[in-house]
Amino acid sequence: MTKQTLNFQAEVAQLLHLVTHSLYSNREIFLRELISNASDACDKLRFEALNNAALYEDAPNLEVRVALDKDARTLTITDNGIGLSQQEAIDNLGTIAKSGTREFMGKLSGEQKADAQLIGQFGVGFYSGFIVADKITVESRRAGSAASEGVRWVSGGTGDFEVETIDRPQRGTSVILHLREDAGDYLDAWTVKGIIGKYSDHISLPILMEKEEWKAGENDQPGAMVKTGNWEPVNQANALWARAKKDITTEQYQDFYKQIAFDAENPLAWSHNRVEGSTEYTQLLYIPGKAPSDLYMRDKVAGIKLYVKRVFIMDEAEALMPGYLRFVKGVVDSADLPLNVSRELLQESRDVKAIREGCTKRVLGMLEDLAKNDQPAAEGADGVTDVPSDEDKAKVGQYSRFYAEFGAVLKEGLTEDFANRDRIAKLLRYASTHSDTVNVSLADYVARMKDGQEAIYYITADNLAAAKSSPQLEVFRKKGIEVLLMTDRVDEWALNYLRDFDGKPLQSVAKGAVDLGKLQDEAEKKAAEEAAEAFKPVLAKLKEALKDKAEDVRVTTRLVDSPACLVVQDGGMSTQLARMLKQAGQKAPEIKPTLEVNAEHALVKKLDGSVNFHDLAHILFDQALLAEGGMPTDPAAYVKRVNALLV
Numbered sequence: 001m002t003k004q005t006l007n008f009q010a011e012v013a014q015l016l017h018l019v020t021h022s023l024y025s026n027r028e029i030f031l032r033e034l035i036s037n038a039s040d041a042c043d044k045l046r047f048e049a050l051n052n053a054a055l056y057e058d059a060p061n062l063e064v065r066v067a068l069d070k071d072a073r074t075l076t077i078t079d080n081g082i083g084l085s086q087q088e089a090i091d092n093l094g095t096i097a098k099s100g101t102r103e104f105m106g107k108l109s110g111e112q113k114a115d116a117q118l119i120g121q122f123g124v125g126f127y128s129g130f131i132v133a134d135k136i137t138v139e140s141r142r143a144g145s146a147a148s149e150g151v152r153w154v155s156g157g158t159g160d161f162e163v164e165t166i167d168r169p170q171r172g173t174s175v176i177l178h179l180r181e182d183a184g185d186y187l188d189a190w191t192v193k194g195i196i197g198k199y200s201d202h203i204s205l206p207i208l209m210e211k212e213e214w215k216a217g218e219n220d221q222p223g224a225m226v227k228t229g230n231w232e233p234v235n236q237a238n239a240l241w242a243r244a245k246k247d248i249t250t251e252q253y254q255d256f257y258k259q260i261a262f263d264a265e266n267p268l269a270w271s272h273n274r275v276e277g278s279t280e281y282t283q284l285l286y287i288p289g290k291a292p293s294d295l296y297m298r299d300k301v302a303g304i305k306l307y308v309k310r311v312f313i314m315d316e317a318e319a320l321m322p323g324y325l326r327f328v329k330g331v332v333d334s335a336d337l338p339l340n341v342s343r344e345l346l347q348e349s350r351d352v353k354a355i356r357e358g359c360t361k362r363v364l365g366m367l368e369d370l371a372k373n374d375q376p377a378a379e380g381a382d383g384v385t386d387v388p389s390d391e392d393k394a395k396v397g398q399y400s401r402f403y404a405e406f407g408a409v410l411k412e413g414l415t416e417d418f419a420n421r422d423r424i425a426k427l428l429r430y431a432s433t434h435s436d437t438v439n440v441s442l443a444d445y446v447a448r449m450k451d452g453q454e455a456i457y458y459i460t461a462d463n464l465a466a467a468k469s470s471p472q473l474e475v476f477r478k479k480g481i482e483v484l485l486m487t488d489r490v491d492e493w494a495l496n497y498l499r500d501f502d503g504k505p506l507q508s509v510a511k512g513a514v515d516l517g518k519l520q521d522e523a524e525k526k527a528a529e530e531a532a533e534a535f536k537p538v539l540a541k542l543k544e545a546l547k548d549k550a551e552d553v554r555v556t557t558r559l560v561d562s563p564a565c566l567v568v569q570d571g572g573m574s575t576q577l578a579r580m581l582k583q584a585g586q587k588a589p590e591i592k593p594t595l596e597v598n599a600e601h602a603l604v605k606k607l608d609g610s611v612n613f614h615d616l617a618h619i620l621f622d623q624a625l626l627a628e629g630g631m632p633t634d635p636a637a638y639v640k641r642v643n644a645l646l647v
């Protein structure tokens with residue numbers, strides 16, 4: 001074939017115009033794209049050679065070489081992969097075939113600046129070379145064809161390209177970038193090595209560069225780096241996740257975690273799987289042992305790195321993991337996503353949705369496994385203890401560790417992952433009136449419920465001490481009914497999304513009237529009704545005295561030792577949560593609580609007929625507020641009233 005000039009497909013011309021006329025921040029991605037093409041070409045050769053080993057010719061070791069020539073101002077990427085025939089060069093380098101680039105073209109707005117930014121995200125494959133080159137020469141020969149059937153393809157990145165036949169003894173492709181005036185940085189070996197390390201470290205092929213050595217200058221001439229003729233690998237080629245599980249040691253898994261998570265400690269657990277199905281990917285997911293300091297930041301980051309066929313695409317791919325599992329670190333390597341996938345595209349992709357669901361299930365599975373082995377194996381009901389494996393023994397106490405670090409984040413899952421709510425609910429742990437440590441699961445609670453108990457009782461408070469001394473717990477304690485003590489900020493909000501567990505409603509002991517149902521016997525109920533009846537006139541006076549502060553005043557059976565407590569409506573926001581929101585500078589509704597009084601308490605009995613009824617009523621209310629960690633609206637008035645009594 002003699003030299004001929006051909007026109008680019010209109011779409012390519014349009015794309016090239018954009019690439020060459022736009023400045024943008026992420027120029028270095030061209031190297032990622034071209035190395036990835038080289039690696040693909042080697043993969044293709046390996047595949048075709050399965051049926052035809054002769055394709056290897058005399059060079060069975062697949063590799064990519066990156067060469068810099070300062071004098072000629074070229075950067076050349078050479079692979080010994082499958083290569084291009086003349087027709088393939090014309091077809092593949094003159095038209096846009098792949099869907100990703102087409103999608104990119106569809107998104108172009110025609111506005112230079114916005115579009116330029118898009119390229120940065122997308123990459124656009126081979127044509128990215130024109131970001132840094134004003135001319136690209138491609139020389140190639142397809143594996144298996146004669147040396148005389150090589151092809152040279154040359155283009156200045158405008159409307160057309162030239163092709164001609166050349167002699168090319170070695171198989172594969174060289175992409176020679178004639179660097180633009182302003183792209184001299186890419187002639188520097190350090191810079192280029194850095195970029196390869198960043199994007200292509202995990203490509204499983206060796207990427208080689210020629211070693212340089214310092215040579216001192218002679219006769220007052222300055223010294224310089226000179227090429228040595230030795231080629232050395234510059235990538236680690238350590239895509240751990242791409243290897244078979246059985247070939248990876250525990251230590252290697254741990255080291256890899258430390259490297260990607262920037263953590264000096266070992267992870268609590270990991271899970272490594274190859275998933276095949278509608279979308280194919282490999283996941284290597286780790287649960288860290290310690291929470292990072294920015295776990296609760298609003299712009300929560302995800303810890304998942306996305307690779308496509310071992311080429312690094314992006315850090316913090318939040319689309320791959322739901323927000324409540326943002327602490328998980330690891331790698332997802334997709335076989336199906338386009339290399340140039342952008343964050344926006346990730347959000348919309350069905351493959352990504354499937355990956356995200358798969359990763360979520362995996363992580364929940366890991367947590368369930370840790371939770372199952374958190375306690376030392378107990379003797380079974382039949383008196384036989386299953387002998388735990390060493391692996392299981394190592395898991396004792398790990399879920400507690402995990403939960404102390406990440407439990408509060410996991411709870412957010414109740415609010416955002418409805419499909420997995422039951423699994424998440426089973427993973428929750430709380431302290432309770434039966435346990436100071438945060439190790440009571442809802443299932444444990446249900447198993448311990450009293451005969452006739454219908455609800456799972458809980459209280460929310462600022463801290464464990466406050467929760468434990470809440471007056472609202474008194475009757476539960478007296479009757480030996482367990483109450484969960486919840487002290488995380490997210491608890492109340494999260495529980496809005498978990499109305500019941502195992503068919504039992506969750507009921508706050510500080511909301512609504514107490515109805516212990518069958519837990520109260522007939523005699524108790526009758527006594528309570530009589531007391532309330534007798535107390536009616538006093539109640540009316542109390543309501544009047546406190547009409548600005550209390551929504552209602554009523555007699556309660558929930559108190560034993562305390563004279564009074566505050567409760568809010570069922571389903572309403574608790575006073576603590578409202579307080580917390582206000583402290584955080586957020587809007588919170590003005591809550592007018594209901595004052596519940598213990599008609600059996602000496603102080604309450606004293607009310608009837610007392611001369612300072614009004615002051616006593618206010619003291620009662622303000623004390624109830626203080627008891628739950630609140631503050632009287634007029635502290636000075638409160639002090640004055642108490643002092644008057646003391647005197």
Ligand code: ADP
Pocket residue numbers: 037038041079081082083084092093098124125126127173339
């Ligand atoms: P993509 O690689 O995503 O298909 P590109 O624009 O990067 O898109 O490349 C277009 C085509 O050119 C590739 O599909 C491939 O057939 C061919 N090609 C590019 N680089 C090489 C290479 N180094 N060796 C062989 N073929 C290549």
